[in-house]
Amino acid sequence: MTIQVLMPALSPTMTEGNLARWVKKEGDTVESGDVIAEIETDKATMEVESVDEGVIGKILIEEGAQNVSVNTPIAVLLEDGESADDIQADSGNNAHAGNIPCAPVSDPADAPSATMSTEIAAQPAGAVVENRDILYAQGTVIEPPPFDEATFMAEGTVEQTVREALRDAMAEEMRNDDTVHILGEEVAEYNGAYKVTQGLLDEFGDKRVIDTPITEHGFAGMAVGAAFNGLKPIVEFMTMNFAMQAIDHIINSAAKTLYMAGGQLGCPIVFRGPNGAASRVGAQHSQCFASWYAHVPGLKVVSPWSAADAKGLMKAAIRDPNPVVILENEIMYGQSFDVPTDPEYVIPIGRAKIEREGSDVTIVAFSIMVGKALEAAEKLAEQGIDAEVINLRTIRPLDRYTILESVKKTNRIVCCEEGWPFAGIGAEIAALIGEHAFDYLDAPLKRVCASDVPLPYAANLEALALPQTDEIVHAAKEVCYQ
Amino acid sequence: MGSKANKKASKKADLNAVSNVSPQPSQEEMLALYKDMLLIRRFEEKAGQLYGMGLIGGFCHLYIGQEAVVTGIQSVQEPQDTVVTTYRDHGHMLAQGMSANGVMAELTGREGGYSRGKGGSMHMFSEEKGFFGGHGIVGASTAIGTGLAFAHKYKEDGGVAVAYMGDGSANQGQVAECYNMAALWKLPVLYVIENNQYAMGTSNARHAAGQLYARGAGYGIPGEQVDGMDVFAVQAAARQALDYVRSGDGPYILEVMTYRYRGHSMSDPAKYREKSEVDDMKSNRDPIDAIKEAMKEAYDVKDEDLKAIDKEIKAIVKESAEFAQESPELAPEELWTDVLVEVE
Numbered sequence: 001m002t003i004q005v006l007m008p009a010l011s012p013t014m015t016e017g018n019l020a021r022w023v024k025k026e027g028d029t030v031e032s033g034d035v036i037a038e039i040e041t042d043k044a045t046m047e048v049e050s051v052d053e054g055v056i057g058k059i060l061i062e063e064g065a066q067n068v069s070v071n072t073p074i075a076v077l078l079e080d081g082e083s084a085d086d087i088q089a090d091s092g093n094n095a096h097a098g099n100i101p102c103a104p105v106s107d108p109a110d111a112p113s114a115t116m117s118t119e120i121a122a123q124p125a126g127a128v129v130e131n132r133d134i135l136y137a138q139g140t141v142i143e144p145p146p147f148d149e150a151t152f153m154a155e156g157t158v159e160q161t162v163r164e165a166l167r168d169a170m171a172e173e174m175r176n177d178d179t180v181h182i183l184g185e186e187v188a189e190y191n192g193a194y195k196v197t198q199g200l201l202d203e204f205g206d207k208r209v210i211d212t213p214i215t216e217h218g219f220a221g222m223a224v225g226a227a228f229n230g231l232k233p234i235v236e237f238m239t240m241n242f243a244m245q246a247i248d249h250i251i252n253s254a255a256k257t258l259y260m261a262g263g264q265l266g267c268p269i270v271f272r273g274p275n276g277a278a279s280r281v282g283a284q285h286s287q288c289f290a291s292w293y294a295h296v297p298g299l300k301v302v303s304p305w306s307a308a309d310a311k312g313l314m315k316a317a318i319r320d321p322n323p324v325v326i327l328e329n330e331i332m333y334g335q336s337f338d339v340p341t342d343p344e345y346v347i348p349i350g351r352a353k354i355e356r357e358g359s360d361v362t363i364v365a366f367s368i369m370v371g372k373a374l375e376a377a378e379k380l381a382e383q384g385i386d387a388e389v390i391n392l393r394t395i396r397p398l399d400r401y402t403i404l405e406s407v408k409k410t411n412r413i414v415c416c417e418e419g420w421p422f423a424g425i426g427a428e429i430a431a432l433i434g435e436h437a438f439d440y441l442d443a444p445l446k447r448v449c450a451s452d453v454p455l456p457y458a459a460n461l462e463a464l465a466l467p468q469t470d471e472i473v474h475a476a477k478e479v480c481y482q
Numbered sequence: 483m484g485s486k487a488n489k490k491a492s493k494k495a496d497l498n499a500v501s502n503v504s505p506q507p508s509q510e511e512m513l514a515l516y517k518d519m520l521l522i523r524r525f526e527e528k529a530g531q532l533y534g535m536g537l538i539g540g541f542c543h544l545y546i547g548q549e550a551v552v553t554g555i556q557s558v559q560e561p562q563d564t565v566v567t568t569y570r571d572h573g574h575m576l577a578q579g580m581s582a583n584g585v586m587a588e589l590t591g592r593e594g595g596y597s598r599g600k601g602g603s604m605h606m607f608s609e610e611k612g613f614f615g616g617h618g619i620v621g622a623s624t625a626i627g628t629g630l631a632f633a634h635k636y637k638e639d640g641g642v643a644v645a646y647m648g649d650g651s652a653n654q655g656q657v658a659e660c661y662n663m664a665a666l667w668k669l670p671v672l673y674v675i676e677n678n679q680y681a682m683g684t685s686n687a688r689h690a691a692g693q694l695y696a697r698g699a700g701y702g703i704p705g706e707q708v709d710g711m712d713v714f715a716v717q718a719a720a721r722q723a724l725d726y727v728r729s730g731d732g733p734y735i736l737e738v739m740t741y742r743y744r745g746h747s748m749s750d751p752a753k754y755r756e757k758s759e760v761d762d763m764k765s766n767r768d769p770i771d772a773i774k775e776a777m778k779e780a781y782d783v784k785d786e787d788l789k790a791i792d793k794e795i796k797a798i799v800k801e802s803a804e805f806a807q808e809s810p811e812l813a814p815e816e817l818w819t820d821v822l823v824e825v826e
Contacts, residue, residue, distance in 0.1 A: 134818040218625055218659025225629020228614050231636055252619050260605035262598030263820035297821050321823040
């Protein structure tokens with residue numbers, strides 16, 4: 001029986017890759033451990049080793065092929081006594097994987113894979129408000145800062161991945177301001193553990209793109225000191241899970257100092273990294289920290305979904321004179337969207353975006369959940385329910401106005417997040433609705449969250465624990481009494 | 483920096499030696515040091531008094547006994563240098579040239595305080611004077627100081643960051659993390675361990691393995707132990723250490739052996755040490771008495787001259803106490819200001 005060599009998944013979130021080069025050709029004999037091909041993922045070029053011994057009977061995917069899905073057969077290996085003729089006989093058989101065993105990867109359909117439409121739903125005009133931060137702290141509902149997204153989109157866009165948008169935003173701001181620099185684990189020579197900082201070392205050199213030791217508490221505190229002394233650091237955490245080591249400096253040193261100094265010493269700094277679940281990486285690498293950071297006065301917290309969000313929010317964060325936490329999402333890094341080309345496309349922090357207008361139910365989401373909410377909205381539309389989807393973009397200060405105006409219109413709301421329910425963002429929104437829109441509700445609010453357990457590794461349990469599109473559909477129907 | 487560092491990494495102070503610093507400081511230099519130390523002493527005594535009267539609240543960590551440390555080091559700093567320390571910070575602020583009025587009014591929580599009353603004893607800052615706090619989390623000052631140094635190097639402004647910590651801080655993980663980064667990148671930072679023998683109530687012998695000044699050795703950071711009750715010894719060691727750091731050789735560790743006369747904070751009865759131990763330090767090792775004697779011996783300074791200085795210092799402290807009580811409290815609406823720098 002011939003052995004099929006399958007396109008391997010080389011990272012937890014890889015769904016496809018390019019077959020960069022065949023190292024072996026048809027007729028070559030290979031032993032286990034021999035490099036047979038090079039695969040280019042969105043993060044790196046990796047070598048594929050053969051697991052079995054045999055002769056390369058047939059190459060199924062040509063060198064240079066792009067976007068080959070994980071688990072696609074790429075070659076056939078012949079064992080002793082087999083010939084190329086056996087390949088035909090075996091076709092259709094479910095041969096065992098001839099290379100690195102593949103983990104089931106998340107279904108690309110989980111999030112919109114095609115470039116999102118550039119059409120924009122009507123947005124609140126917004127208003128310039130003096131003492132906005134003070135009013136916000138006092139719990140006031142204020143119109144968000146003005147922003148004309150539609151014009152930016154109409155003036156020209158380019159299709160980019162979230163990863164590229166984040167990188168370009170940092171590079172543009174580094175060109176504008178030479179106090180801006182980035183430090184973190186593997187940000188320089190490795191080009192970023194998730195390739196978000198690709199190319200930055202080449203352009204800006206090792207003075208401004210700095211590989212740190214694995215020492216989160218130390219380098220976060222060091223960056224805070226540098227920010228006090230006139231620099232604008234961007235601190236990359238390889239994942240936000242590791243920032244728990246550094247959270248003392250993020251909160252006690254960065255967030256509180258302006259207040260403790262009576263306003264005379266600020267801390268312009270960005271803390272960023274992938275947040276929430278990736279794919280099958282287990283409980284310690286899969287936590288959403290939105291409600292942790294959003295709890296803290298003195299911090300701003302943003303969480304982009306699309307590449308446009310990523311570009312505009314990253315630029316806003318770097319330009320902001322306050323400490324800003326950017327909660328990114330690893331699964332979103334490889335997804336493409338239209339991004340305005342205007343370098344002044346800077347999304348005001350504190351402003352949500354209505355991604356889809358609707359009249360029957362409001363669905364609030366941030367980060368990866370926005371895509372699931374939009375999918376849910378499509379499914380709901382098929383069932384006659386017209387959902388409005390709000391992409392929060394900023395977690396703190398929360399755009400209370402846009403949420404409340406939507407609920408006043410739809411009278412129903414579902415809050416989605418990948419974090420745990422207790423004291424989560426959904427809980428905060430529930431309080432907001434209870435305080436300001438109680439009389440507008442036609443049904444109790446529903447939350448769609450991660451299950452209240454550490455995230456399991458097992459594929460079936462992980463899928464159960466994470467909030468899925470169908471749960472949003474279900475919750476929306478419930479609040480619509482359908 | 484190999485051999486140079488290694489040679490220095492085993493320098494332990496002889497705490498019973500009389501300092502024999504050459505060249506001997508001039509009379510003016512000695513008087514300046516005396517004045518600076520006395521201001522801290524009198525200021526702290528007044529702060530203790532106001533605390534007892536209920537005019538200062540919360541935690542209040544006095545620096546009495548440790549005056550020679552910050553005074554000696556500050557005296558050889560350059561204007562572009564920056565300083566960061568822990569919560570026992572009043573002395574550091576006065577040494578950096580921050581006003582007694584501003585510090586005392588912060589202790590009483592008034593508008594005239596450096597943080598307008600929002601920071602308190604442990605949290606004061608002055609960018610103008612190069613003082614970056616005042617940090618209440620043990621160990622934080624080392625990381626922040628390392629960052630100040632990172633910025634000095636980045637900006638190429640010739641500055642050195644002086645990062646103070648206590649002997650208790652020296653056990654924090656982030657201190658080791660910072661030693662590593664500072665040595666790796668040759669950051670211009672002078673780490674000063676003010677070893678006052680007790681991490682709150684736990685003595686050195688019970689909390690620290692090995693010698694604190696030698697803990698940088700594995701990273702190639704020279705370390706030195708200095709008698710912190712002798713301001714000339716501190717000054718001489720700091721001058722050498724700052725030269726080393728400023729020349730681009732990387733960080734340096736000074737472990738300054740000192741002693742606090744008061745408890746850890748105002749509420750600490752200090753039952754973990756014998757009264758005789760405290761009395762002995764006060765009677766035989768007091769840094770202010772020591773410099774007084776040295777001045778009399780070297781320059782025939784008269785008691786009358788010193789009395790005039792005492793009077794001057796007393797007046798500054800008295801005025802600060804009055805200012806701190808007269809300065810108004812912040813208006814209630816100030817509760818909400820200074821959380822964020824307004825952007826729009």
